Amino acid sequence: MTTLEELRTIPLFAMLDDRTLADTARYMEARTYRPGEYIAYEGERPAGVYFVQRGRVRLSRTAPDGREQVLAMVGAGENFNAVAIFDTHGTLTTARAMSAVHCLILPGDALITLIRRHPDLALAMLREMAGQLRNLAVLVEDLAFRSVRERLARELLREAREGAAELTHQELAERTGTVREIAGRALRQLAQEGLVRLERGRVVVLDPNGLARVGNGT
Amino acid sequence: MTTLEELRTIPLFAMLDDRTLADTARYMEARTYRPGEYIAYEGERPAGVYFVQRGRVRLSRTAPDGREQVLAMVGAGENFNAVAIFDTHGTLTTARAMSAVHCLILPGDALITLIRRHPDLALAMLREMAGQLRNLAVLVEDLAFRSVRERLARELLREAREGAAELTHQELAERTGTVREIAGRALRQLAQEGLVRLERGRVVVLDPNGLARVGNGT
DNA sequence: TGTGTTGTGGTACTAAAGTCGCAGAAAAGT
DNA sequence: ACTTTTCTGCGACTTTAGTACCACAACACA
Numbered sequence: 001m002t003t004l005e006e007l008r009t010i011p012l013f014a015m016l017d018d019r020t021l022a023d024t025a026r027y028m029e030a031r032t033y034r035p036g037e038y039i040a041y042e043g044e045r046p047a048g049v050y051f052v053q054r055g056r057v058r059l060s061r062t063a064p065d066g067r068e069q070v071l072a073m074v075g076a077g078e079n080f081n082a083v084a085i086f087d088t089h090g091t092l093t094t095a096r097a098m099s100a101v102h103c104l105i106l107p108g109d110a111l112i113t114l115i116r117r118h119p120d121l122a123l124a125m126l127r128e129m130a131g132q133l134r135n136l137a138v139l140v141e142d143l144a145f146r147s148v149r150e151r152l153a154r155e156l157l158r159e160a161r162e163g164a165a166e167l168t169h170q171e172l173a174e175r176t177g178t179v180r181e182i183a184g185r186a187l188r189q190l191a192q193e194g195l196v197r198l199e200r201g202r203v204v205v206l207d208p209n210g211l212a213r214v215g216n217g218t
Numbered sequence: 219m220t221t222l223e224e225l226r227t228i229p230l231f232a233m234l235d236d237r238t239l240a241d242t243a244r245y246m247e248a249r250t251y252r253p254g255e256y257i258a259y260e261g262e263r264p265a266g267v268y269f270v271q272r273g274r275v276r277l278s279r280t281a282p283d284g285r286e287q288v289l290a291m292v293g294a295g296e297n298f299n300a301v302a303i304f305d306t307h308g309t310l311t312t313a314r315a316m317s318a319v320h321c322l323i324l325p326g327d328a329l330i331t332l333i334r335r336h337p338d339l340a341l342a343m344l345r346e347m348a349g350q351l352r353n354l355a356v357l358v359e360d361l362a363f364r365s366v367r368e369r370l371a372r373e374l375l376r377e378a379r380e381g382a383a384e385l386t387h388q389e390l391a392e393r394t395g396t397v398r399e400i401a402g403r404a405l406r407q408l409a410q411e412g413l414v415r416l417e418r419g420r421v422v423v424l425d426p427n428g429l430a431r432v433g434n435g436t
Numbered sequence: 437t438g439t440g441t442t443g444t445g446g447t448a449c450t451a452a453a454g455t456c457g458c459a460g461a462a463a464a465g466t
Numbered sequence: 467a468c469t470t471t472t473c474t475g476c477g478a479c480t481t482t483a484g485t486a487c488c489a490c491a492a493c494a495c496a
Contacts (some may be wrong), residue, residue, distance in 0.1 A: 060360050069362040086348035092355055115340055122333055122340035129347040130304035136354040137310055141279050143361040144287040145397040177362040
């Protein structure tokens, strides 16, 4: 059970009328996760759609040899695991809390019932999925066309809040589809060129424009 | 305007009742394309959702330097371009007919109206999009984790109809995220190992099991 | 029968990415 | 204060992928 105000903070529900919203709220279950905690595992049966209220969640797929590829970072107001609800092949990506995370979980059958009743919710959900598809297409493009150096520069710009990105070389490698050593090497080069400064657990962006140039293949 | 029988051949519409179907049919426009013809371009304003009745359509993104990456092959009964309808950022992928293609086009606003009226259509559409997301996630995984050789083997198995895949080295390269020369090299190696036989414009699969083993990183 | 065009084969070379191994600094826990 | 874990730095090396060329065969078509 959840308050309507809480639901309103989620864009997907923002434009729904009070009746629809109240209807939705009764199926919602709140849940919190500690930093580093796993929220859902690739392949398992889905508990429902997760709506993130606070914190950041990392969605990834793992190779047999243990290498990980991050597919998306999900923040407040966004959702994940909808795919597993609509096709029936189990949870698509492993979800992990990268900070203290506060989620609302809507069970799959409840979501489907709600969508049947409220067409606007269906359209909103379709919009969300379309956005996710677009993001994944961009990721494919990056992996196919860009070098590690370029991908790294782009990821740093995406992640940089107030001039610094709080992540380790390992994490950066998993997001850009490479391994720790390579990410480290590329970072050191960027540092040498004066574009960033390296600190433990963070990368300070010194020259965003220069970094953007690198990210565009120049 | 289209007949109900035609629409029934498309899984998305298969389980809809006659009334819903008749409602849908009145907005549909049929269109045919010659092999090689471009159906839609990346970035342009979308004409609607395309439902493929016959033939195969290739969805791709193009890099500034001209390299192309195929995101999906779409066949009879499937659809494409839905993303562009639901978010508003223009057509996501260039679509090209790889054979004689017969499409039904449903304009975006018609689709949205129909979804408002028929919740089951919304759910079917969500299922479709979920499937597309899953396919893209698999592509990301392939690009991030597998070698060209592995990706090639997998693509050959996917494409092989009656033991042969009808495509050029160039086409194969664009699907597996590499360039023609590399694809050719890898193919020659597979041929030398007795797994395939190379002919002009086609690759004959001699040993599907062996190829599958290669595709799994063995 | 000639004349493009497309698809293929193959070499030599360069560059990018990944592997291996280890050592040391910084934080976290006890 | 000590140990353990996490994160980083870096060199040597191997492998994979990509670039640049060019020649030639098959096919399409006039």
